[in-house]
Amino acid sequence: MTPSGTTSGGAPGPAGQPAWELLLPAAGAPARRRGRALQEALREAVRSGRLAAGTRLPSTRELAADLGVSRGLVTEAYEQLTAEGYLRGERGAGTWVGGAVRAGRVGAATGTGGGGRDPVAGVPDVRVDFRVDFRPGTPDLSLFPRSAWAAAQRSVLARLPHRALGYPDPRGLPELRGALAGMLARRRGVVADPERLVVCSGVAQASTLLGFVLRARGLRTVGVEDPGSPEHGRLFASTGMETVWLPLDGEGLRPEPLAASGVRAVVVTPSHQFPSGIGWSAERRAALLDWARTVGGYVLEDDYDGDFRYDRAPVGALQGLDPERVVYAGSVSKSLAPGLRLGWMLVPEELLGEVVERKRTMDLGNPVLDQAVLAEFVTRGGYDRQLRRCQRAYRERRDALLAALAARLPGIEVSGIAAGLHVIARVPALFGPPERFLARAAEAGVALRSLEEYGTARPSDGDVRLVIGYAHLSPSAIAEGIGLLAGAVGA
Ligand SMILES: Cc1ncc(COP(=O)(O)O)c(C=O)c1O
Structure with missing residues (x-):
């Protein structure tokens, strides 16, 4: 969307509609909720980029007239979002998306x-x-270990033969798969056969690979934890799967709504639920696996921060209990840096061929040098030190x-x-x-x-x-x- 100096209707949105139409559903909310709904819709429009930084908003009077709501509600919404930093207002001059908001910029936190x-x-x-x-x-x-990483890079470049720079095995370099399998078995209690380990660019890619495979097998829905990571839903949605919220309580996913949902795949964070912070109880882990066996379903275990436990040794991953029903996914995003885009998945035998073929057609495998450096880093003890x-x-x-x-x-x-x-x-x-x-x-x-x-x-x-x-x-x-x-x- 281009910055808009226009008022009524605003600039056309990506689908050719006036930009402010995206606020209409909120304007139609019941009176009691309308103000809040309007604020939420406006916030979401800025966050998602549908209202780009620099876009000028219509005056409160014009927007209120366009939406058929009271001017007070619009004024309140503008004030609230200005206080939160989503909007910027200058007395008498108007209101813009932005203020301190800059699209694509990484925030400068203290420390x-x-x-x-x-x-x-x-x-x-x-x-x-x-x-x-x-x-x-x-x-x-x-905390990224720059010098140890640089040393591993030098060592890899010195020793890799030219032929190693060709297209890699889409599952990943054998030396990395072996190193990761050993590390994951030791640290996370998974059943880690290097032949079933697929190197990928993170939990995100593990999710989309699995989503495409399950969608091709005819599944249309995937269960996600409520509350849960919004990314899970988005990633599966990008593969054509619809997401179904499944309620949690203090122990994990509640079994009855899960059974009633009709889904045959779920994505969960049992070691440290995101965001509620609970650890799933042993009973709920067992109940989830019973459910998966009963419906012939699959569980994607997102072990995004499973290494970090401060009061006891980390609880082993769910995958260790049933490697044929659980797809285990992890990455270096929390331990080294998300920007490396390096992760792994352990895939049940039944899905392995399809997942590897998806990985191959998606990107022909992860970059060889990065994989070799991580293998070196893990093998030499750098990863454990980190x-x-x-x-x-x-x-x-x-x-x-x-x-x-x-x-x-x-x-x-x-x-x-x-x-x-x-x-x-x-x-x-x-x-x-x-x-x-x-x-x-x-x-x-x-x-x-x-x-x-x-x-x-x-x-x-x-x-x-x-x-x-x-x-x-x-x-x-x-x-x-x-x-x-x-x-x-x-x-
Ligand atoms: C719940 C959860 N899973 C996974 C990830 C990371 O995904 P990736 O491994 O693709 O970086 C995040 C990142 O913020 C997350 O919050």
């Missing part, structure tokens, strides 16, 4: 790391310059976050297991209704995500449930961010 992919906003994403960005999804990119280093840093940051929350926001409750890169914090209603709380945080320069953004539940207790990512922030940035937040909400 280390910051930025990176935003699992909610999608890719390319819209980022806002915040003083402290607690949105989850990114490891500390400054995991230990991250584990130490992330545990310290989690402790710093919990301490800051307890000290600055009394009554806050943190839930989920001591693991991974994020926590769930429930803030009592006394600090104000969720929208106001989040808007005040944004005004104070603190970026936060609420749990509501990841699922269908809309609790009415007034408490704010936050998904707080901490791994990319230094302990002092964490303390600063929580201090800013406490000041902003009057704690």
Whole structure:
């Protein structure tokens, strides 16, 4: 969409409709919800890029007339989104998409790391310059082991014969598949036959490979956790599969809705559920596998952060219990860097040929040099060292976050297991209704995500449930961010 100086109807959208038509469904919401629906639709339009940075919005009077809503609702929506950083307003001059928002730009968080992919906003994403960005999804990119990686690169370039630079086996280099199989069996308790290991560009590609294969087998739906990673739904949708929300409770997926859903494939995060932070109970793991065997279905196990556990040894992956029903997927995105785009999947025998053929037709395999470097890194112990280093840093940051929350926001409750890169914090209603709380945080320069953004539940207790990512922030940035937040909400 081009920046629009027009008013009524706005600039044409990608489908040739006036841009503001995308707000019409929200305008038709019941009166009680209309204001919020309008804000959500506008926010989503900016996040998804349908309203591009720089687009000028119509005046409140014109948009209200176009949508058939009161001018007050539009004014409120503009103010709210301006406070959150999605819009920018200049007195008397108008309102634009953008403000501090710059499409495709990585946010500058205080401390280390910051930025990176935003699992909610999608890719390319819209980022806002915040003083402290607690949105989850990114490891500390400054912990990337540059010199060890460079040494592995030099060694690989010195030893690889010319013929190794030809088209690779689409499953991945044998030396990497062997190294990863050994590492995953040891660290994650998976059944790791190198012949069934397919190197891919991450959990994302594992999801699309599986989606295409299952779709070609006639499946039309896939179950996703509610709440869950929005990326799961998007990735499967890109393969023609429809997603079905499946409710979770404190132990994992609830068996009855799963059985009633009619799906024959699900994608789950049992080691550390994203985003609720629970670890699935042993009973629910067993029930899921029973279900898969009964319906002849498949489980995609997204082990995105399964290496990081701070109170005990990590619980082994689900795949170890039934490698014929579980497709296991992991990547270096949380341990090294998401930008490497390197991951792996372990595939049941029955699906292996189809998955490998999909991988071959999709990209003819992952880059050889990157694979060889990772193989070298894993074989020489560099990967284990990196995991230990991250584990130490992330545990310290989690402790710093919990301490800051307890000290600055009394009554806050943190839930989920001591693991991974994020926590769930429930803030009592006394600090104000969720929208106001989040808007005040944004005004104070603190970026936060609420749990509501990841699922269908809309609790009415007034408490704010936050998904707080901490791994990319230094302990002092964490303390600063929580201090800013406490000041902003009057704690
Ligand atoms: C739940 C979940 N799974 C997987 C990933 C990572 O996917 P990939 O391995 O493709 O980088 C993310 C990244 O944010 C995630 O949040």
